Amino acid sequence: MKKFLAILLVLVMVFSLAACGQDKGGDAKEDSTYKVGMVCIGDDNAAYDRNFYMACDAAKKQLADKGINIEWIYTYNHPEGDEVAVDNEDLAGKGCIAVFNNSYGQEPAMLTVAPNYPDTVFIGMTNEGSGKDELENTVNAFPSIYEGRYLAGVAAGLKLQEMIDKKEIKKDEAVIGYVGAYTFAEVISGYTSFFLGARSVCPSVTMKVEFIGSWGDPTMEANTAQDLIDRGAVLISQHSDSTTPATTAQSAGVFHVGYNIDMSDVAPEASLVSSRIDWTNYMVYVIETIVNGGKVDQDYFRHGLATGDVTLTDLNSKIAAEGTAEKLEEVKKQMADGSLNVFDTSKFTVDGKEVKNAFALDTDGDFTPDSEEAIFDGCFHESYFQSAPYFGLRIDGIELLNEKY
Numbered sequence: 001m002k003k004f005l006a007i008l009l010v011l012v013m014v015f016s017l018a019a020c021g022q023d024k025g026g027d028a029k030e031d032s033t034y035k036v037g038m039v040c041i042g043d044d045n046a047a048y049d050r051n052f053y054m055a056c057d058a059a060k061k062q063l064a065d066k067g068i069n070i071e072w073i074y075t076y077n078h079p080e081g082d083e084v085a086v087d088n089e090d091l092a093g094k095g096c097i098a099v100f101n102n103s104y105g106q107e108p109a110m111l112t113v114a115p116n117y118p119d120t121v122f123i124g125m126t127n128e129g130s131g132k133d134e135l136e137n138t139v140n141a142f143p144s145i146y147e148g149r150y151l152a153g154v155a156a157g158l159k160l161q162e163m164i165d166k167k168e169i170k171k172d173e174a175v176i177g178y179v180g181a182y183t184f185a186e187v188i189s190g191y192t193s194f195f196l197g198a199r200s201v202c203p204s205v206t207m208k209v210e211f212i213g214s215w216g217d218p219t220m221e222a223n224t225a226q227d228l229i230d231r232g233a234v235l236i237s238q239h240s241d242s243t244t245p246a247t248t249a250q251s252a253g254v255f256h257v258g259y260n261i262d263m264s265d266v267a268p269e270a271s272l273v274s275s276r277i278d279w280t281n282y283m284v285y286v287i288e289t290i291v292n293g294g295k296v297d298q299d300y301f302r303h304g305l306a307t308g309d310v311t312l313t314d315l316n317s318k319i320a321a322e323g324t325a326e327k328l329e330e331v332k333k334q335m336a337d338g339s340l341n342v343f344d345t346s347k348f349t350v351d352g353k354e355v356k357n358a359f360a361l362d363t364d365g366d367f368t369p370d371s372e373e374a375i376f377d378g379c380f381h382e383s384y385f386q387s388a389p390y391f392g393l394r395i396d397g398i399e400l401l402n403e404k405y
Contacts, residue, residue, distance in 0.1 A: 034069065035097065037075075038075070039087045039106055039110070040076050042216060047243055048215070048241035059280050066288065075090070080105040081109055085110070088101070092117035092120040100283070110130075111138060114135055121137050121286065125140075140387055141282050143277050143282070143303045144304030144309075144383045145190065146190060148276065149191075149197065151275065151312055152273055153257075155257065155273045156257045158321040158327060160198065160205055174204050176195065176234075177207075178239070180210065181212060182213065185389045185391055186388070195395075197331075200347075206397055208401055209398060209399070217240075219244070221245050226252065229249070235249075243267070246271045255272060256271045258313075259276065272315070272324075273314075275311075277309065278308060281303070342382065343382055345379055348395040349396045350394065
């Protein structure tokens with residue numbers, strides 16, 4: 001009898017421990033592995049996609065600490081069209097609880113597949129349609145990268161001002177060359193915020209922007225960076241997906257500020273810092289919400305430096321201007337307490353005039369919340385009404401060398 005009771009007690013303890021294991025991570029089961037898909041515009045060779053892979057790895061670890069085990073399944077090199085639709089269908093068919101589409105241009109194809117897989121959440125990153133449609137399983141996300149761009153611009157401006165102070169260049173030679181992808185609001189918002197950050201500490205700075213008509217083309221990016229240098233740029237920045245603007249800048253003996261990843265490893269004598277979106281928080285939020293039976297927010301916006309969704313890579317202190325790290329911390333605090341607004345309308349003009357009353361403008365009509373007035377309280381409120389950028393103003397001090405869509 002005692003032996004029977006002892007066995008019964010052991011069995012009770014085993015079942016109790018099993019029940020505790022199932023409680024870990026809300027509704028998540030400890031012995032379950034959830035499949036999560038990612039449709040990538042590029043592959044390991046693109047800095048843009050590598051930034052996502054870093055976030056995927058970090059999210060997987062954080063979720064595991066919460067008792068939620070995931071397996072990432074990737075597709076590569078499909079920017080838009082039928083191939084993206086096939087990718088989404090394949091990933092949903094494999095049982096993925098969520099499918100992340102990591103670039104602008106993929107969303108239209110994604111939306112053709114989503115209605116057929118109501119139990120899978122489809123995420124359009126850096127888009128807007130999924131935040132406004134009537135489907136329950138499609139969502140949008142885009143953290144406020146313009147804050148990081150402004151901060152990186154401050155680092156660039158400090159370097160230019162140091163060069164002026166050391167008489168290495170004249171005031172009117174403080175020229176930034178910017179490799180842009182397309183003339184979309186996302187790119188306009190990015191290069192404008194970068195320029196405003198630079199001008200806040202180097203008043204004489206000007207910028208030349210040249211568009212390549214592609215999110216990423218290493219050869220074209222390099223050639224465009226060189227053309228900008230030939231036109232007088234002493235610092236290069238970019239909204240493009242490869243590291244060739246950085247390596248071109250180093251070869252030409254000028255400085256550089258990057259995007260998505262730290263580029264100082266390939267251009268240690270040129271690249272000062274990079275701004276990047278850290279997608280980790282969002283990935284953890286989406287996956288944990290789904291696993292625990294919750295509903296993912298339709299649009300993920302107003303997340304930036306303060307929430308850790310936007311950040312800078314480590315400052316290249318060997319070449320950065322003296323006092324840059326301290327200044328960046330000061331500016332971050334000003335952003336956090338609201339004393340500094342990136343698109344303060346008193347800090348820029350359009351055709352020589354201050355913009356006081358204008359609806360969100362966008363030359364292509366994409367990403368524009370037409371019913372909302374974007375300028376109030378003395379500043380343009382970017383990514384305030386939706387996650388996708390809608391700043392489309394062409395401000396003075398920035399010269400567009402071409403118009404390529």
